[in-house]
């Protein structure tokens with residue numbers, strides 16, 4: 101994840117240096133741009149690892165603000181407002197509705213048309229950010245395919261690729277995306293492109309719960325993997 105971990109040294113070994121900004125560099129890949137980034141950033145802490153925003157934190161930023169805090173609100177907001185997760189935590193914690201055919205613990209059903217649940221409509225805007233994150237993660241994966249300028253594949257490459265596939269499957273099955281690509285029309289028969297896009301999103305949407313849980317696991321494991329490699333605790337083994 102951009103802004104997560106900054107490290108990098110040899111292509112085949114676990115990274116031990118400091119100064120890079122994204123997941124691919126956390127795995128030890130680097131290039132000329134990344135080298136330039138090293139010089140622009142403050143030195144690493146005693147673990148040899150920095151957790152900084154790209155380009156470093158500005159002086160006015162409070163010390164308790166971490167790079168993760170600057171990034172995680174977007175994917176976190178996307179998940180919290182997801183229709184599937186809503187269905188789960190409404191039943192478990194909100195009791196609105198508690199379940200099918202179960203009486204409300206209040207006089208009338210408020211649903212999502214009044215405050216505070218009407219805020220959940222923000223989900224469509226988090227979707228736009230989530231799509232942008234997929235582009236950033238694809239860029240990370242691309243960089244994880246290069247070892248000192250030569251094409252290669254490491255375990256980290258596979259971890260990042262799997263994460264991208266899971267997150268894409270989750271995001272492309274989003275109900276808001278389904279509405280966006282075709283659901284807003286009453287008839288799609290005259291719009292073959294939208295019909296195809298609608299069918300594709302519907303296909304992912306059928307297993308939305310599965311993708312939600314799989315991607316939650318892979319995104320957590322990817323961050324852990326990069327962090328462990330960046331700290332030199334795990335070795336990112338080269339396969340190809």
Ligand code: FES
Pocket residue numbers: 178181182183184185223227270271273274275276277308
């Ligand atoms: S509805 Fe689940 S991600 Fe949009």
